[in-house]
Amino acid sequence: MLLFFILGLFVHFVFFGSIFDIYFTSPLVHGMTPQFTPLPPPAKRLVLFVADGLRADTLYELDENGNSRAPFIRNIIMHEGSWGLSHTRVPTESRPGHVALIAGFYEDVSAVAKGWKENPVEFDSLINESKYTWSWGSPDILTMFAKGAYGDHVFTYTYDADSEDFGAHDVTKLDTWVFDKVKEFFHAARNNQSLFSKLNEEKIVFFLHLLGIDTNGHAHRPSSREYKDNIKLVDAGMKEMVSILEHFYGNDGKTAFIFTSDHGMTDWGSHGAGHPSETLTPFVTWGAGIKYPQKVSAQKFDDAFLKEWRLESWKRQDIHQADIAPLMASLIGVPFPLNSVGILPVDYLNNTDLFKAESMFTNAIQILEQFKVKMTQKKEVTLPFLFIPFKLLPESKQLNIVRKARSYIKQRKYDEAVSLCKELIHLALKGLSYYHTYDRFFLAINVVLGFLGWTSYAFLLIIKSHFNLTRGVNKEVKKPSHLLSCSCIAIGVFVAFFLLLQDCPWTYYIYCLLPVPIWYAVLREFQVIQDFVTLLLTVPPSYFVGYLLVFILGIEILVLSFFYRYMLTAGLLAFAGWPFITQLWTRAKSISLSWIFFSLLLAAFPLMPVVGRKPDIFLVMGAGLLVLLLSLCVLTSLIKRKDSFINEELLLHLFQMLSVVLSMCVTYSTHSSLRKKQGLPLLNQIISWLILAFSLVLPLLSPTSLFERLFSILLSLMSTYILLSTGYEALFPLVLSCLMFVWIQVEQETLQQRGISCKQKVTSVRFTCSTDITQFRQLYLDDVRRAFFLVFFLVTAFFGTGNIASVNSFDLASVYCFLTVFSPFMMGALMMWKILIPFVLVMCAFEAVQLTTQLSSKSLFLMVLVISDIMALHFFFLVKDYGSWLDIGTSISHYVIVMSMTIVLVFLNGLAHLLTTKKLRLCGKPKSHLI
The missing domain is CATH 3.40.720.10 (Alkaline Phosphatase, subunit A)
Structure with a gap:
């Protein structure tokens, strides 16, 4: 599994990096001759x-x-x-x-x-x-x-x-x-x-x-x-x-x-x-x-x-x-x-008209020079029989237009010369774009092959781990495996030699050669594929097709939510109705009502305008008050359980509540000070950075029982989130966390409906420091739904209060509690942490889900990987290189976000594991009996 993790990380970094080679390479070329108008200019200075x-x-x-x-x-x-x-x-x-x-x-x-x-x-x-x-x-x-x-x-x-x-x-x-x-x-x-x-x-x-x-x-x-x-x-x-x-x-x-x-x-x-x-x-x-x-x-x-x-x-x-x-x-x-x-x-x-025509001619020659250099560079690194020149502007046409324009200027047909020069400029610009994107299709094909191969391999790994289709590989399978190895080596050598002849960059070797070992690994599991197809034939077609259609519909809703935030609302409304089509409503009405209530509450956020349009400090204060109110309820509940609540934990809880109060005071005070043009008070700045620094440490001091640890994480992260909020988005992590806790209870209840006994109630489950949970049971189709829920909640965490444009043009007022002097990297880092906080809350809940459902985190994570990779492949095909620059930038951003989500998920999983399982001791005191 460690080897798979390392390889998976490498593969996704390659897929992530490919977008920069395909779409983000610099369009600039060098080696052109400077061009200027050979007439006296009208101005000496500008x-x-x-x-x-x-x-x-x-x-x-x-x-x-x-x-x-x-x-x-x-x-x-x-x-x-x-x-x-x-x-x-x-x-x-x-x-x-x-x-x-x-x-x-x-x-x-x-x-x-x-x-x-x-x-x-x-x-x-x-x-x-x-x-x-x-x-x-x-x-x-x-x-x-x-x-x-x-x-x-x-x-x-x-x-x-x-x-x-x-x-x-x-x-x-x-x-x-x-x-x-x-x-x-x-x-x-x-x-x-x-x-x-x-x-x-x-x-x-x-x-x-x-x-x-x-x-x-x-x-x-x-x-x-x-x-x-x-x-x-x-x-x-x-x-x-x-x-x-x-x-x-x-x-x-x-x-x-x-x-x-x-x-x-x-x-x-x-x-x-x-x-x-x-x-x-x-x-x-x-x-x-x-x-x-x-x-x-x-x-x-x-x-x-x-x-x-x-x-x-x-x-x-x-x-x-x-x-x-x-x-x-x-x-x-x-x-x-x-x-x-x-x-x-x-x-x-x-x-004069002559000056205008000469200036336009100079402009055309200057852009044509770039086109010629770009064409020469591409021609030199492409095999002659494979090179396809830009057909709209061959060399003969270039010479013809240049000669004709020069002739018009001599004949004093200045308007015709200007018009002809503009035509040449437009053709040259199209040619520049053509040669700049010359390798795009070739690279895209290889990346797509790698995508399909990797997703297939991850899917096969899930099947091998949980369905026990094959006990081992028999001798008959080993013989073609040797032939397969030789074929893959031959293909790899041919591809490398082909790239060498064309003097391709080293990154091209990675994109083109990576699919070879990936598909080799997939084809080696031919017996598993065959047995899985045989197993599918025994499943009633209506049941399999129905589940497949629901899965595809869910994926498409996730993809559409990147373009239309209200699709998340549609998904959450469907989630709210989910208990009615299962036995959950009849077995656990209180849990079902909580699930429906918080799903509907969360569904309201994607319908609101993106963060930044209408800042309202009173909504931020309201969010803080709700957190404090909830904390008081939890505190009262925990005090009643005297056998499981000690002084150290009581002080920690009170300290975290104080941290939320301080966040509210600092936010209000900073807002008031800036409104009066008195700047950011130094004390506010110090307190803000201290709260941020302690937000990841304080949860590690709380008990490792599921409820106490998750609530401690919420309190710590909310204190930071309030400092970074300017309006209604301060309420978002609170509502999301409430739904996450209900989700944990729902999943345990759903598992019991399948006849699988859960040894502990949610309130008494404790996080364990082990890197993985022993596989208690086989994988069910219901576990695919759990993985889908996780991906949906992660997308909701990102798009619940914003979109691509709001991330790209974030409101600087969000970081004014920390700094007001322009610092793009520091401000960007703070905004990234604000974006990641809802992700961390979801991942911590996911850690609890895999614990309460008695399923290995490896299995759930693999399913999430398959879902997110299918989404990434969607966005790879949806990337645009035409239309408005906003459309182009947004389409590329979608791909980058999904790929980043897949990569960052690995690190967030590790962070969530750290936050939920580790326990710090102060002053060398012995551990509590709860740990």
């Missing part, structure tokens, strides 16, 4: 203002008095420049947003492993191509562009990372710091000849990163006065900056200005997913080379924004976020960023 976390609607809309909260920007829209919406992509985070803005490509997900801070793959950017760049703002953003820049031409000025405090009294200082430093910079430049000379060069960039709006949005929500006042401050600051720049350069008319945002923000103050409030950001540009406002009588847009913002008379031009990079490069005449996939928005340019 000023880029990025208001981090600014929503388009909050900027453009008028306030309750009918006035703009950004009068300077509105004046630009009406009198000086052009405007529109910039459409971002998922994930709507600061790092990928700035990479799209400045480098022109949408960063791959591998960057999340480094917290969006480091450069997982080096890339070119506008800043790298500039003559000089000066930037001011957050160290998280500015340093990543300075890191990849060659030479000594990028100068960054950053504040300390501790300044990004969501609980600070006034976070607008993050913006005023930038404005003050820029003023000091230009004032000092007048007395510094070297700096003055650099500032008067061409092709220079000024980058002002303004983080205050984002920080205020996280701390106070985008609808707050603080968020909106911060917009006014930024608007006034920009007006002053523009004035300083124009005065410094003597109003030479050679400065281009761009104002935008990296991402928006949800109503509850988070970002990361694909809601329009996160993906729609403002884009306003003016100055050298930019068109003046264009009055129009009507505009064709599906949304109602123009009328709401009262901007229907000024032409709106929407762009994709990556299109901003080629626009900026064209304005100051630097080479387009090498990895840019943005399409130059020529309608923004106020220049």
Whole structure:
């Protein structure tokens, strides 16, 4: 079993890792020739203002008095420049947003492993191509562009990372710091000849990163006065900056200005997913080379924004976020960023038709260069007779389009040239996607073969362990086994040689060779398969088909629940009706009523909005009071049982109740302090971390009897969960735990109905430290239901109060009791623990179920493994590489979650075993007679 465990862990890590090789590899290539427009640019310098976390609607809309909260920007829209919406992509985070803005490509997900801070793959950017760049703002953003820049031409000025405090009294200082430093910079430049000379060069960039709006949005929500006042401050600051720049350069008319945002923000103050409030950001540009406002009588847009913002008379031009990079490069005449996939928005340019056509031609050649390099790289590592080129853009067509476009420019057919260049760009982008996903089908086939083989092997292992179909392998079976071994070795050698010829990465060897030994192990059990089929033939067809259909229906409900949370409600409603179709209702009415009540209560949670939409601290307090009330009832019950309750246990129970009270006080106090802009009190922070630290230790001091230990675990974890809650989700673990305890009683009662005697009542069962339970009985079909219940409850633990988007864009307010200074890894770790707490409660209940039902945990775990792997295979087929980026990201996340659940289940099982069976002694006292 230990060998199976190690192999199983390895296999699932391989399946889990395969998704990154298939879908998450970096799209970037290197070795292209820089491309720039061979005409004088309209601007000598560019000023880029990025208001981090600014929503388009909050900027453009008028306030309750009918006035703009950004009068300077509105004046630009009406009198000086052009405007529109910039459409971002998922994930709507600061790092990928700035990479799209400045480098022109949408960063791959591998960057999340480094917290969006480091450069997982080096890339070119506008800043790298500039003559000089000066930037001011957050160290998280500015340093990543300075890191990849060659030479000594990028100068960054950053504040300390501790300044990004969501609980600070006034976070607008993050913006005023930038404005003050820029003023000091230009004032000092007048007395510094070297700096003055650099500032008067061409092709220079000024980058002002303004983080205050984002920080205020996280701390106070985008609808707050603080968020909106911060917009006014930024608007006034920009007006002053523009004035300083124009005065410094003597109003030479050679400065281009761009104002935008990296991402928006949800109503509850988070970002990361694909809601329009996160993906729609403002884009306003003016100055050298930019068109003046264009009055129009009507505009064709599906949304109602123009009328709401009262901007229907000024032409709106929407762009994709990556299109901003080629626009900026064209304005100051630097080479387009090498990895840019943005399409130059020529309608923004106020220049000659020749300049527009030449710029568009440069854009097309720059993207075509990437296509050529990508095709060459793939061709070099593929056998000639297997290589399938991208049929829509063969080399002859490339040359034809390029020659034709150049001919149109010479003939002054500029519109035709621009149109042809756009066609070439779209084809090249399709070709880039084609070669980037070239090996996807080949890898997917091998992973699916491995999946099917491993699931089959786990199923056969269950059959061998419990059905005693074969007492051993006879001699007749051994002979073909030798032939089978030789065949598998030959297949493995052939596959390895094939991969070697194509110079494939080492991970390809694992994906392609892993199915060989797995299927070898399956085919060795041919006799078991044959005997099992024979056994099935003796089962009444209606009984077998009925059970199979119910099992398939259950799996499909689990799969659908990942897309539609209300499917969990449907499943829990079915659970509530389950006692009526069994003998449970007639034998144990009180247990059945408890099961029905808590199933219906839990069924309400998936119907509620995801966590974060409507924070309500009073619901958190209510959850704490319910826990205390339940604790008092349990305490009274235990005190009555004087023979089984000693002083040490009484003190422990009281201490855990005190911990819950402290959690409630700290949560309320922190919420109140932050609302008053007084920051996170140090005492609250210390208490929160102490409660978290002791939450996993205190249960180990409680008795190992089933009820006392499980309730001790609930109390400890609830004290931490309250600290991490902002609303109704604080009630979720309590209701889930109540249902879990009833489940334990239900399973023991169900087992007795089968005529199997249970030696102890649930209240007197004790957890044992043994790694496994002796196999008291054979496996029944009812045990498949138990395994399904576990998987269903695990999925409910995850989706009961949230979904993929809410996890990706979690509410930072959840961790404010622990820290308010921005720290992505620490905040992410706390949120992961919040997500895992319901999982731990379910796994501890599962530990009790396998104890009370007298079945080996190995058997139940194997069944859970089969169910979760079937679900994972579903999601593997449902992964999308088309449609919206939210659809793509969500489909991949589903697969990753199910695979993570299978892997994490092993560790959670170990954690649950530790929490339920281990007993610590204080001060060397002897163990209680209960242990």
